[in-house]
Amino acid sequence: MSPKETKWLAPHASILVLIAMAIAAFAQSSSPKLTENFPAGPMQAKATTACTECHEARIIVQQRLSKAVWAKEVDKMIKWGAVVDAADHDALVEYFSVHFGPDQPAYEAPRTALEKGPGKKK
Amino acid sequence: MNSRRTFLRQFADVALILGATAPFHTFAFRAQSAASQPDSIDMPGADGLIVRSSRFVDLETPVECFNTWLTPVPRFFVRNHMHEPSMILASDLKAEGWSLSVGGKVEKPFSLTLAELSKLEAHAVVNTLECAGNGRSLHRPQVPGVQWGRGAVGTARFSGPRLRDLLQRAGVKASGKHVMFRGLDEVPGKVPPFIRSIPIEKALDSDTLVATHMNGTPLTKNHGFPARALVPGWIGAASCKWLTEINVLDSEFAGNFMSPGYRFPNQPGRPGEPVKPEDTHPLTAINVKSVISVPLDGSKVKSGKLTIHGAAWAGEADIVKVDVSTDRGTTWNPAKLGRDQAHYAWRLWSYDWTAKTGDYSILSRATDSQGRTQPATAIWNPSGYLYNAFDQVKVHVA
Numbered sequence: 258m259s260p261k262e263t264k265w266l267a268p269h270a271s272i273l274v275l276i277a278m279a280i281a282a283f284a285q286s287s288s289p290k291l292t293e294n295f296p297a298g299p300m301q302a303k304a305t306t307a308c309t310e311c312h313e314a315r316i317i318v319q320q321r322l323s324k325a326v327w328a329k330e331v332d333k334m335i336k337w338g339a340v341v342d343a344a345d346h347d348a349l350v351e352y353f354s355v356h357f358g359p360d361q362p363a364y365e366a367p368r369t370a371l372e373k374g375p376g377k378k379k
Numbered sequence: 380m381n382s383r384r385t386f387l388r389q390f391a392d393v394a395l396i397l398g399a400t401a402p403f404h405t406f407a408f409r410a411q412s413a414a415s416q417p418d419s420i421d422m423p424g425a426d427g428l429i430v431r432s433s434r435f436v437d438l439e440t441p442v443e444c445f446n447t448w449l450t451p452v453p454r455f456f457v458r459n460h461m462h463e464p465s466m467i468l469a470s471d472l473k474a475e476g477w478s479l480s481v482g483g484k485v486e487k488p489f490s491l492t493l494a495e496l497s498k499l500e501a502h503a504v505v506n507t508l509e510c511a512g513n514g515r516s517l518h519r520p521q522v523p524g525v526q527w528g529r530g531a532v533g534t535a536r537f538s539g540p541r542l543r544d545l546l547q548r549a550g551v552k553a554s555g556k557h558v559m560f561r562g563l564d565e566v567p568g569k570v571p572p573f574i575r576s577i578p579i580e581k582a583l584d585s586d587t588l589v590a591t592h593m594n595g596t597p598l599t600k601n602h603g604f605p606a607r608a609l610v611p612g613w614i615g616a617a618s619c620k621w622l623t624e625i626n627v628l629d630s631e632f633a634g635n636f637m638s639p640g641y642r643f644p645n646q647p648g649r650p651g652e653p654v655k656p657e658d659t660h661p662l663t664a665i666n667v668k669s670v671i672s673v674p675l676d677g678s679k680v681k682s683g684k685l686t687i688h689g690a691a692w693a694g695e696a697d698i699v700k701v702d703v704s705t706d707r708g709t710t711w712n713p714a715k716l717g718r719d720q721a722h723y724a725w726r727l728w729s730y731d732w733t734a735k736t737g738d739y740s741i742l743s744r745a746t747d748s749q750g751r752t753q754p755a756t757a758i759w760n761p762s763g764y765l766y767n768a769f770d771q772v773k774v775h776v777a
Contacts, residue, residue: 291420291433311567313434319526330523338568359521367418369425369438372453 293318300345300352307339307349317357319364324354424599426453431525435459436601440530445672445690448719448727449505450533452593457601458510458531460573460636464563464621467600474605479589483559483627486550493605497591499540504586504611505721507534507692509665511614511641514757514766520651522763529670529770532692534724537609539591543583545625551579555627558582560608560619575641576632577610577617581663586611586723589622611723612695614662614764616641637661643764650759664694667753668767669701669728669745676772685734689714689770692725693747703730704742708755708769711744734776743770 293315295301308317322330328350335341341349420430428438438457440450466476474493482488513531515524525531546558559576566572581587590609591598598604603620610617616636631637642659669691674680691698697720702711717727728743746752757768 311570313432315430316432316435316437316525319431320523321521321526322523323520326523337570363516364526366429366431366439367420368441369422369428369430370419371427 296356298352298356300349303341303345304349304352307341308334310340311338315366317353319366320353320357321359321361321363322353322357323359324350327353327357424453424601425457426451428454428456429528429530431527435462437525438601439527440533442529442670442672443675444530445670445727446688448717448724449535449594452535452596452599452602455533455535455593455602456510456531458525458615459564459601459620460616461564461566461570463600464565466563467604467621470604472597472600472604477563477605477623479606479623479625481545481549481625481627483625484552484555484629485546485627486552488549493591496540496589496606499544501538501592502541502585502588503536503538504588504609505534505536505724506609506611507532507665507723507725508615508618509668509692511616511662511665511764512762514768515763517766517768518650518757518759518763520759522761524763531615532670532725534690534692535593536595537588537590537593537611538595539588539606539609541585542587542589542608542625543585545589546582546627549627551627554629555579557628557631559624559626559628559632560622561624561626562603562607562619563621563623571635573619573636574632574634575616575619575636576628577613578631579627581610581613584611589625590618612664614641614665617663631661640762641764642762644758644760647758648760654761662764664696665692666765666767667691667693667696667698667745667747667749667751668770669743669753670770671741671743671772674741674772674774677774678772679775679777680734682734682736682776685732685776687714687730687732687741687743688727689729689743690725690727691743691745693745693749693751695723696747696749696751697722698726698745699748700746701726701728702744702746703732704744705732705734705739707740708742711742714743734774736776739774739776741772741774 292313295304295314331350425438429441431437431439436457436459440454440456444454478490478492480490510531512524513527514529516526516528556579557576561574564573588609589606591606593602606622607620608618608622639656641662643662644654645658645660648654669689671689673688687703691701701714703714704711714728714730720726744753753767753769755769757766
């Protein structure tokens, strides 16, 4: 690299780094996030097995329900085919109540890519 | 995610502070736009929709898209109760192997291929289709179900043969009182199938269709290709997708999605209290409602002239007026109703406001031809149906 080139680069280096980081951030921001996951916790694996056979976790993650309502929902889903060991029933209701109770902040749903404009489909 | 957004905002600020040249300004603008969006998901045929669920597919239209009388199909909300039919997903929109049967309490049962169905006289209806659970997330206490915001609704021109023509060809017997629809939805586990019925009077209405087209193009897979019921003015669940069987019954179909599903309390109860099944009735027509599409909730706007926009609809009734309040409901002023109208379709509306500096709650309130007006508080019910309280957006005017 010539001294002239080095001299040009020095004051612009921060901008170039920012551009590179911004490009990386864009690439990440458009990465697919097709399915939601359950949060870490003692029942994470069992909730995944019991629920995601039929539907993705997002439908649960977005709920904000009391423990009594969670108990009714879990019982309904067991009737509809969710496999939950009787010994895990109460722990599963507790797990949902703790993570998806009425006092938790609202779930922020993602969007599908735009046909045109920023964030458009690749 | 938050750290990335923070970074992007900081980058945008830095780029501007550095006095960047034109390309940098463009880049900074894009960074700000992207920073206001969560991660996006590539999903064919869904243009910037809110993902309530990707399996089953439940997609909501952002309210800012309610700026056209007809909602473009890629921006039209999607509500699936079950998995999409694999036969349809694999069909490449050719409908090979698909047929529609008409039977039950009829003299001459028959079935049609899509080619045969397409030869029948078509009729078009512009209909505002709304999921019964639209606005569910706004009920307090919160209730289980897809947590729709305000956008599980859209308006399209649906077209296809009249259901009446098919029923008359089959010859409905005197004992035929209800018409059942079965779609090809694939049912997981022991979940009850998504089957519903409508009363014969609505089935014989000249505007009730077996729709094959939406806004002039064949139905997409998301919207029920190759054919769906279109029960205008009624809750979206009445308009069964991927329709394959029409069955005339002597009584309402007995199944989960008729009872306990899609029922509403006969009398308003106390929020959070259970409602006895015998104190409920099946949902039919949607109620009176309006939403504000501009400005967006939580947005900052410049003081001066600002036009507030929105849409209002009322199921089988017509919208007669929309009022807007910019002072939390103390005073109301009439909005101007848009020119485009059809019996089952929403009216777009607008209101010119001179905004002075401050924080505001803007409210909208629709009234229909049956004399119904949106209430300040919606009737709470255990499944969160028919939310229709005044719409409200909060804005900061600077």
